[in-house]
Amino acid sequence: MKKNFRKYSPGKGQRPSHEEAEGEVRAKKHLGQHFLKDEDVAEKIGDTLSYSGYKHVLEIGPGMGVLTKYILRKEIDVHVIEIDTESVAYLQEHYPQLQGKVHEKDFLKHDLSEIFGQEQFAIIGNFPYNISTQIVFKMLELRQYIPEFSGMFQKEVAQRICEKEGSKTYGILSVLVQAFYEAEYLFTVPPSVFNPPPKVDSGVLRLSRKEDFSLPCNEKLFFRVVKTAFQQRRKTLRNSLKSFDLPENIKEDSIFGQRPEQLSTTQFIELTQIIEPHAVRD
Incomplete structure (x- = not known):
């Protein structure tokens, strides 16, 4: 419609x-x-x-x-x-x-x-x-x-x-x-x-x-990544996501040099996919 x-x-x-x-x-x-x-x-x-x-x-x-x-x-x-x-x-x-x-x-x-x-x-x-x-x-x-x-x-x-x-x-x-x-x-x-x-x-x-509204990543982690990133929206993701305690080599990815408002929804999904193997499960 x-x-x-x-x-x-x-x-x-x-x-x-x-x-x-x-x-x-x-x-x-x-x-x-x-x-x-x-x-x-x-x-x-x-x-x-x-x-x-x-x-x-x-x-x-x-x-x-x-x-x-x-x-x-x-x-x-x-x-x-x-x-x-x-x-x-x-x-x-x-x-x-x-x-x-x-x-x-x-x-x-x-x-x-x-x-x-x-x-x-x-x-x-x-x-x-x-x-x-x-x-x-x-x-x-x-x-x-x-x-x-x-x-x-x-x-x-x-x-x-x-x-x-x-x-x-x-x-x-x-x-x-x-x-x-x-x-x-x-x-x-x-x-x-x-x-x-x-x-x-x-x-x-x-x-x-959306016709396909399932995400190709852990949805609970996706929500957590988005909310954590925007809690310090003026900082780069490298700094705002420190609580995830990610390995330094992961944070070398260029996406971590951006601020949260610069990322599209698709990029936040990609960010979650990068973090997922290293994230501590709740």
Whole structure:
């Protein structure tokens, strides 16, 4: 699936906001809630998934269901996971088609096999900024079950996930996500379409799992190498990876003279392959 998206700009004639029509749930600061209230933006996000190659989709943090209603129009089995009791009650009252599919759980802690078993499912959502990177890390842990992932983040986080090597914003998330997924930044959303409005722009991205998403190296070591390298991103790999206690002759390879942001995902895989024979097993 390939769609073209442009930066969203609110203007005359846009549809009435969800919040204005049905503003019954109070946004809670401690949950990082900013309820999307623009129907056009919600519909655009709902269209970011292909809804093909899997039977289920999980929406994280649906709030009052402004995005949910557009997902429900697709030919897909829709589940939502929501930690806010007030939102859960609202969803159960206003979306009878979700009966038995509203899970009052913490996504970061819940065992999703209780919902989907071993079947494939996509993830979508307007993600709370305060846990958005944690959501991505859990998605990576479950990558064998998640062929597609899309949603809204703080703009700079969405851009970082999709960034390529050579950029100052390229980092751990960029490398780990792009090792397993094709990452695409889709469009930018202004604060004005939320209630309450956040202080920054938001960005919507899509991740599509690679056809072959197994790595030709020890995956656990790959994660460790990437995270260790970027902990001291200004140093060359020869210095930032000292904790691996590698033989001096190995570090003569030119790759160790580079800084982590200079390496592509493929080069990090090659680096892991070089280190693997000498790495101490956990």
